[in-house]
Amino acid sequence: MIYAGQHLKLIQLESQLAELVLDSASSANKFDQTTLAEFHNALLKAKSANLKGLLIRSEKNHFIVGADITEFLTKFNLPLDELNQWLKQATDIFDLLEDLPFPTVSAITGYALGGGCEAILATDYRIVDHTAQIGLPEVKLGIMPGFGGTVRMPRIIGTDNALKLITTGSTNSADDCLKLGLVDAVINDPDQLREAGLDCLKQAASGDFDWQTKRAAKLSPLQLSKTESLMCFNLAKAMVAQHAGPHYPAPMMAVNTIKAAATHTRKQAMLIENENFITLTQTPQAKALVGVFLADQQLKSNVKRITKSVSPPKQAGILGAGIMGGGIAYQSAYKGIPVVLKDINQQALDLGMKTAADLLSKQLSRGRIDQAKMLKALTSIQPSLDDKPLTQADIIVEAVVEKAEIKQKVLKQTESISKPDTVLTSNTSTISINQLASELARPEQFCGMHFFNPVHRMPLVEVIRGEKTSNETIAKVVAYASAMGKSAIVVNDCPGFFVNRVLFPYLAAFNQLVCDGADFRQVDKVMEKSFGWPMGPAYLLDVIGIDTAHHAQNVMALGFPDRMPLPKLNLLAELNHANHLGQKTKRGFYQYQTDKKGKLQKQTDDFVDKLLIEKGIKPNQFSEQEIIDRLMTPMLNETLRCLHDNIIDSAEAADMALLYGLGFPPFRGGAFRYMETIGLENFVKQADNLADLGPLYQVPNAAREAINQQVNYLNNAESKL
Template sequence: MWKENGQEAAASTVRRAAVLGAGIMGGGIAYQSALRGTPVVMKDITAASLDLGMREAGRLLGKQVSGGKMTGEAAQAVLSSIVPTLDYGGFGTVDVVVEAVVESLGIKRGVLAEVEALVPAHAVLASNTSSLSITDLAANLKRPENFVGMHFFNPVPSMPLVEVIRGERTSAAAVATVVDYARRLGKTPVVVADCPGFLVNRILTAYILAFLRLVRDGVDFVAIDKAMEAYGWPMGPAYLQDVVGMDTASHVIDVIGKGYASRLKIDGEHAVALMARAGRLGQKSGVGFYRYVRDDKGRPVKSPADDTHALLAMIQPGGTRAMDAEEIVARMMLPMVIEAAHCLESGVAASAADIDMSLVLGLGFPRQIGGALHHADALGAREVLAACERLADLGDLYRPTAGMVLLAERNGRYFE
């Protein structure tokens, strides 16, 4: 059963699932489904991709065995419940299909329309898109009410959050079914509205834009990373961009920025775009903000990159400047608070608790702080508004919402 905003719907039982796309994400989703007891068909258009997906599932099961969490026989049984296929054989009996093909509107629309004609009428189609509109993806579907977003975070097995995205025509029953399926996978689902970046990546983009503004203003990226890690983040924003990859990060910044051009934008070339243009993609290329070499287990080990500061000087017209850790944290965290408030006030998520839980589980937001809105409560609504006023010259990224102003007037809290 799923209830929200007066809507109530019962979930359909998912006895058999399918995954479209067998890369690292598809293999991870298929593995998680099979591991938690739901057999799955995994389809791709090439045998090489299917082999990759099955190897990924096998690798993950191997870790379960070596860690003493399951026997070899049990692992083989799980692997056998993943059926790789180059065609749509077996799709006539599935209850849910998770699409995880390349992040292209045209390709996803074509694949979804094709599979819709082959699955039972009750089957729910779910897209694992991280940036494309669910409403736009449903344009060519005959049963758009059975279509929903199901955004997993990478790596699938270890990231607990799944965003379940409602399109304009998504039914409450489809949402309920995917919410229940996510829980059966051992995940924590959060239901969010269809908008650029959905919830987590939208708020993350505000944080990354604050970082890019600091770098452009001449603040040392190493100092920023140290300040945010000392505050409680598992890694600083520069290191995070290296892990994500500059090409991917730059694309996300552009896509989400276009959706909220009044505030989530940065004029001119920014540090991540500059890195991508220079071929410094981060860990995947061996150098980004930092330099990386592989240890004997193949894991990237971070070390300083002496030429990074000279490269960044190209986009620092005012030269470099020192800034204390407290000011860095204030400039980094305030845009997250503001964007979280926008999401709450516009109904992207149902509650402040859902927003903060999503940031902790999907983003690695420091647990001891509890989330952006918990952070705002700890500062106090009037202090947050005063910080917005103090940083108003930095533009709309630091402009408070109407709700924040009202909250400050009564000195209220998000968590009463």
């Protein structure tokens, strides 16, 4: 033993070789401050130990999952000169590894991400087993590689390939890494990985492999002609501008960093990377995206805590075989949980099965599954016109028409034929869980399970607790959602629950703004391009369905008559009356035509314009900021009310629900993060300036007090991890 720490050890082998074994005292290897310091100490010991070669491997199922962002985040808040000093010291450790006076080999199993990837890039050879997943995902946190990734990656796999991997933050399989030249060999049997790594090291140490030439390429400028450089970086910038857009500066900064460093040796290139990395750490996007990461980790931790004493169901049932029911059935079967898809109408069953089959076919055509998995998933969905197959279900999801009396009847009938311990849930998006439970014999075994459409794409499931819902029921439903690959957030019952409750004030504000003369097309453009929503409010309503939104609007008006009454000029009611239901009828706020690929493309429509003229409403001009403030203030206000009313239990959960359920722009981090970014006092002033527009714009006193508790939002999120 040459060196031993808490998280790794350096062991002397025969023939003057050594292995640095990563074996963290925690569940996974990661570069926290302690591990990084031990890594440095081990390398110093190796350098002075008269070795002829070093193998780096992991004793765990993963190599290094990345840096510990919860620790390094505190570094981002340091004065810039201190942050720069720390970063330089960290990158010097990876340079030390690369400069060892003997060959180095990394043997990689499982994840080698972020700092873990940058560590293996500093070695001379990289041998992986078939489980390896390698990548630099830092742009997803609003930053870029900071331990030499932008310097070494292009010099190993070429500039074009490196730009694609770094700017997308993609994680790559063992075979893909071999094709790129990122690794030198793939070993099929993980048990043989160490021996393969040692064999490579011995050949390098004996001079059979020219490791010095491989290393020299990483220390030198990139070998690009002026023409190649111009084409390469201009194309990369165009691609980044198209896919990342102006709201995400990290990918473009990575391109500019690699370009600026292209003509320099490693030493100067590292300084350029250090400087640009620090610049990104100070952006609001980095703070927001890191906040999303931390909140997501908190969400996963909550799920583990809630479900620790239960297992996912072995058999599920779905009541209602429309597009939604078919989507839920597909998701369950695809994730390995057999499901009975029950309906009273054969045509509906056929539609549900077709929905599932079409989704599986798409997975097959994209190479994500093979024929065997497709057949297994499809045959694990049992369509039925009869209740009998449901008697063996551990959990049943009701997804029939959104009418309380029908849902109550279906749920009561299903409860009567189900097992005593079967959990019943409703996929309702608006109807009170307490109301639906009122006629059940076992209301403690019932809750809401609100999926979002399309089910296979939307990651959120709202699990709605009723007054009598038991903790065990919540745990079982969260476990089912997790087994389906969904992020479950538990909320309490109220009209609209959480997501729809905060969405409809936003939509009400949109109706009011258009009735005040705004062009809904301009509003959509501002909210998409400037604010960052995936869809503006008019387009969103067309996708949801005008009839569906109109129904929910009525539910919200009944539930919150003071804040969300039906407007005098109700655009949803007018469109619904004209049967302009959005994409389902190919007319709503917009018209829709099918392109050659079968996708609906929106085009302008003058129905709303004519309606406004008939009502005597004159066009009015609003600035981008006025549009954003008028639409977002009611949503933010309602989010604050939901936290204060205990509909949702934390700011982190609220933000993740909005990101996963509505597509809230990730670079803004969610409602609470957005309020923190613009300044909580500024938000209150903004709302007060708009208060004459109605109750939705008025910040309640209780919420004003709650605002003060959110000032340390980020620190609170960190402390819970």
